[in-house]
Amino acid sequence: MLALSITNGLVIGIIYALTALGVSLVVGIMNVINFAHGEFYILAGYFSYLFAHTMGLDPVVAMVLSIAAVFLIGIVVEYTLIRPTYGDDLYSLILTFILSIVMQSTFLLVFGPFPNKPPNWVKGATNVFGLFLYGNQRLAALIAGAAVIALFFAMLKLTWFGRMIRATSQDREMAELNGINTRRLNMLSFGMGCALAAAAGVILSPVFPVTPSAGVPVALTAFVCVVLGGMGSMWGCVAGGLVLGLVENLGAAFVSTGYKHVFMYLILILVLLIRPSGLFGRSET
Amino acid sequence: MDVALLQGRGLSKRFGGVQALEEVDFEVQAGTIVGLIGPNGAGKTTLFNIVAGTFPPSSGVVLFGGRTITGMPAFRICRQGIARTFQVTRPFGEMTCLENVAVAAVNRHPGCPKEQWMTLARESLAAVGLEALKDTAAKHLNVVQKKRLEIARSLATEPTLLMLDEVLGGLNTQEIQEAIGFIRRLRDDRGLTVFWIEHVMGAIMQATEKVIVLDQGRVLTVGPPREVVADERVIHAYLGD
Numbered sequence: 001m002l003a004l005s006i007t008n009g010l011v012i013g014i015i016y017a018l019t020a021l022g023v024s025l026v027v028g029i030m031n032v033i034n035f036a037h038g039e040f041y042i043l044a045g046y047f048s049y050l051f052a053h054t055m056g057l058d059p060v061v062a063m064v065l066s067i068a069a070v071f072l073i074g075i076v077v078e079y080t081l082i083r084p085t086y087g088d089d090l091y092s093l094i095l096t097f098i099l100s101i102v103m104q105s106t107f108l109l110v111f112g113p114f115p116n117k118p119p120n121w122v123k124g125a126t127n128v129f130g131l132f133l134y135g136n137q138r139l140a141a142l143i144a145g146a147a148v149i150a151l152f153f154a155m156l157k158l159t160w161f162g163r164m165i166r167a168t169s170q171d172r173e174m175a176e177l178n179g180i181n182t183r184r185l186n187m188l189s190f191g192m193g194c195a196l197a198a199a200a201g202v203i204l205s206p207v208f209p210v211t212p213s214a215g216v217p218v219a220l221t222a223f224v225c226v227v228l229g230g231m232g233s234m235w236g237c238v239a240g241g242l243v244l245g246l247v248e249n250l251g252a253a254f255v256s257t258g259y260k261h262v263f264m265y266l267i268l269i270l271v272l273l274i275r276p277s278g279l280f281g282r283s284e285t
Numbered sequence: 286m287d288v289a290l291l292q293g294r295g296l297s298k299r300f301g302g303v304q305a306l307e308e309v310d311f312e313v314q315a316g317t318i319v320g321l322i323g324p325n326g327a328g329k330t331t332l333f334n335i336v337a338g339t340f341p342p343s344s345g346v347v348l349f350g351g352r353t354i355t356g357m358p359a360f361r362i363c364r365q366g367i368a369r370t371f372q373v374t375r376p377f378g379e380m381t382c383l384e385n386v387a388v389a390a391v392n393r394h395p396g397c398p399k400e401q402w403m404t405l406a407r408e409s410l411a412a413v414g415l416e417a418l419k420d421t422a423a424k425h426l427n428v429v430q431k432k433r434l435e436i437a438r439s440l441a442t443e444p445t446l447l448m449l450d451e452v453l454g455g456l457n458t459q460e461i462q463e464a465i466g467f468i469r470r471l472r473d474d475r476g477l478t479v480f481w482i483e484h485v486m487g488a489i490m491q492a493t494e495k496v497i498v499l500d501q502g503r504v505l506t507v508g509p510p511r512e513v514v515a516d517e518r519v520i521h522a523y524l525g526d
Contacts, residue, residue, distance in 0.1 A: 160388075160391050160399075163380065163384055163387065163388050163391075164388060164391070164392075166377065166379065166380055166384075167377045167380065167385075167388045170377045170378060170379060170380070171375050171377060173339065173359075173375075174371075174375045174377070175377075175388075176338075176358070176359040176360045176363075177337055177338075177339075177359050177360075177363055177368075177369060178360075178363060178368075178388060178389035178392060178439075178441075178442060179360050179363040179364050179389060179392030179393055179442050180360055180388070180392050181360045181392070182360065183358070
């Protein structure tokens, strides 16, 4: 029971972390809170359903295509909707909020209210350390999620694009004065933020099917992760996601599933009481 | 020596009800060190911000190498060859010194191979004597090292014009002398033009060929440092009635 809850917590936690990284990236670079983040997650789920189920593509190919498609859509959204709002954070907040409603309604129109589920990549179950049987699909989700997070951090640490992202999120004005084209960086990082949501979406949708409004709790949890980990801290995001996933599942297993979301906010309140800037946040000086 | 590398024509800047700059004309000749002085609130940093592209002027034009750069985004102005430092240093604290400088080098030559950027970054770090600290996170540097890092980062953008905003603040007498020597060598050895806001008058007297004095958003006077400090209007602006 304990081992099963921990494994469940890790799977969910990794996905939370992945989703929250996208939010954190966009907040850090652009100071924009993307309320439609959850809808991009759902959009990717629908795309992978379309590509894999309807068009009959290989599930992995479908996943990659879906992430790429959401990345491009993210870039278009930044260029057309977010770019004109720079300098006034409130506008972008309202715009992304409207976008989330529009996207939800579109999902409802196109795909209907039914849950849609892309095919599993793998079948069967594995006996984990001789403790319990666990669905291979969930294990694959855990590995894929961890791999994407590792790739993202490697990109931040080792590539020039990553260094520019780090520089810009630390001091936007100084980055620009040192020749970084922050407009282009905005566009690419918004696209990447959406792509991270999409990665989480395609990884988790075979386990939890997508519905038009399923993105709302996803985005909410992602915001909680970001605040929990500390605004602007990428590692904090991952830690926040894992903590939330574990607490939720352990709480559900040992107390009650009905209080699942209570645990999440309890943890958030506790952490903010003790460390107002989050687990890994830099305190404002 | 007569060519004006940087020119401002009728520059004005208004922030709400405050006229920060009013009809400012100035010239910085290529290959010279030009001081910009004036009492607090005179508009010195505003003038720097306009040249560097942090914000556009309300009216007027900035010419760099004879071409207008008014209202260009800051990154493009940087790529034209203008670099600036800040009074309070602003390193990318979570990154290593080498990364700090390399990020600036990359963007100056977006198309060039990676090796060239790294060479440029290492050279710039070496020029300010920080090569031993290249893998240290910038937040762990002391004040003097941070100032050096900021200059290294500016140099990595291969500027023709270097704008320094009170680099000497917080340094002791010996460090000030070293810094003055360093800045003069930048001009003598690399042919850099330096535009320099400074409150340490001794440095202005030693290093500059020309001083522009701003007071209440206007140019009070322009001239060689020795004439300027003897000017009664300048003394009056600094000390009041």
